[in-house]
Amino acid sequence: MNEAAVTAAPAIRSDAGIQSFFLPPGAAAKPRIARAEGVWLEDTDGNRYLDVSSGPVASNLGHGNPRVLAALERQARAAAFAFPMQFESAANIELGERLARLAGPGFERAFLVSGGSEATETAIKFCRQHAVVRGEPRRWKVIGREPGYHGNTLGALAVSGDAHAHEVFGPLLRAVDRVPAPFTYRLPPNHTAESYARACATALDEAIRREGPETVLAFIMEPVGGLATGALVAADPYYAMVREICTRHGVLLIYDEVMSGAGRTGTFLAADHWPGARPDIVILAKGVTAGYTPMGVMMAPAAMADDLARAGGFMQGFTYFANPLSCAIGAAVLAELEERDLMGNARRMGARLRGRLDALARTSPIVGDVRGLGLLLAIELVADKGTKAMIPLERMAPYRLQALGLRHGLALYCRRTNRGTYGDWVMVSPPLIVTADEIDLIADRLAAVLDEYAAELRADGVL
Ligand SMILES: Cc1ncc(COP(=O)(O)O)c(C=O)c1O
Incomplete structure (x- = not known):
């Protein structure tokens, strides 16, 4: 750390930094x-x-972390940037292989983007394009939970359960039904955590029927909640019930593991805690690069990715997707996660x-x-x-x-x-x-x- 570059914090927030979007003029600086x-x-x-x-x-x-910093410097010196539509990168392949091995069967492919919100967008688009390719173009509706959070971009916000955000941004969103999150602490009268979890799963079944099962593309949920529910873990029966309902209606089950994934709950995926109720798609972010660089991931079965590749390719991509620098950092983070x-x-x-x-x-x-x-x-x-x-x-x-x-x-x-x-x-x-x-x-x-x-x-x- 260059000591000269460190300047003491002013008492009042500066106009030049991002805080000026959140804190009124004259507010104390962070x-x-x-x-x-x-x-x-x-x-x-x-x-x-x-x-x-x-x-x-x-x-x-x-x-x-010394290993991550060394990987960062090595990759930055070798090739900080190379675009995946022009070049393959060893860092991308290593990270993809590590992710697939850690995530296990059903998640052979990793689409790498720049954060959790982009990963949500990617999962929704991937499911939608796959429905079109397999001849089910009427399926587009993505049901989420209330409350629930999947990101701040407009597509991710549309499937997030935050009535306040929908009040402000609603006109810009194409949102469909949301079903109650299976809270365990504040329960409606005459419910236990388990009976309420069953009721919430049943609400999903009802929502799919109400919307028309042939129009419902996916259900998205956080298997262990983040900020929206304060680390909510549903009563056990919920997970198998949701899995069965989605399978019965041909609805894809997306687990948002942006917060819960990459080892945070003690297993690589929180989904691993309920092995009988595996989702179809998983999204990850945060812990994959552990904050050293932006990264989001959509993990999908090889068969689905291959279907799209054969049909002309997944219509998704960003300047910074599968960025070699982020991939090298992600690979080093996952190596640390396993070896330590x-x-x-x-x-x-x-x-x-x-x-x-x-x-x-x-x-x-x-x-x-x-x-x-x-x-x-x-x-x-x-x-x-x-x-x-x-x-x-x-x-x-x-x-x-x-x-x-x-x-x-x-x-x-x-x-x-x-x-x-x-x-x-x-x-x-x-x-x-x-x-x-x-x-x-x-x-x-x-x-x-x-x-x-x-x-x-x-x-x-x-x-
Ligand atoms: C569960 C969940 N999904 C999605 C996101 C959005 O991720 P990002 O802020 O990287 O876009 C977050 C961020 O906190 C999250 O907790």
Whole structure:
């Protein structure tokens, strides 16, 4: 790191940076990043923050990984850019092979793009073009869940379940039905998590029938939720039911594993937790390149890719697709993931973190629920654990917790979706390299942050 390049953060946000699109003039600046190493981030004032959420659940390998940096430099010097329509690249082939082996049967082919939203677009277009090629041109509708998140481009937003985003961008979207996400904490009256999961799967069956099964192309869902549901894991029967419903209606099942994939839940795909209910298509992003460079992936069966190739080729591509630099980084990330048994670490450290968060939920008056799998965990914030009453929405609880976290040396990922209609939560999802001592530090500091916030709420008469 060139010390001279590091300038201290101004107190007020600058107009030149991207913050000017989000923070009003005169707002306090965010900490300015100076360097990052392992699970730590350091700002230009020398404050250190533990990367509790891996940025937006992306930095799976932590920061400054020597193998990844070496791969980056090697590829950049050899050929930083070569366009896949003109040249094949060894880095693309290596990453494709690694992804196919890790994802397992049914996912022999990887289409590489520049992020999760592009991967969603790619999956939808791939399914649609395949339907046209196989003689089912009436199939175009993609059903999603409410709430659910698949990206911020218009196609991805159309299948995302965020009523607020649809309110603003709705006229630009071709959205169809969405079905309820199978929440496990806030349940409708007279339901258990399992009976509600069954009801939500049945709602999918009904939605497909209502739309006309011959017009429905795909159902897209996050097998383990991200920000939209706070790491929701459905009750077990849900997965097999959804699989059966999609198969029965000839509807493709797309798993959005942008957040849950690449080892985060302790297996390469979260889908691996329900082997009897494999999806047809999987999309990945974040953890594949672990934040070192932009990358998104659509994984598909060889037979489907071959069908399109024989019919003239998949009508998809971008300037930066299968970019050699990103591919070399992805291959190095996956090599680290396997050789250092980071999926095993995600299971072991995930269990330890889960235990510590469950203990926190017993003592903190504002932690209503702990959810997730492996190192994809979230805590749900409440004002009353008995009634599950939410903290008043205008208090913007996740953002307040994030601000308090910074004071305690924690970088937390919070972004309210759906205006907080379904609840407020915070992702607790550190890099997969995290150690037991670091888990304990996260839990200790988080306890202090929650205590401070609870005291603040109590002082204001909210608790
Ligand atoms: C489940 C899920 N799908 C899609 C996306 C969009 O990915 P990106 O931000 O890389 O476009 C995200 C991003 O957070 C996500 O969590």
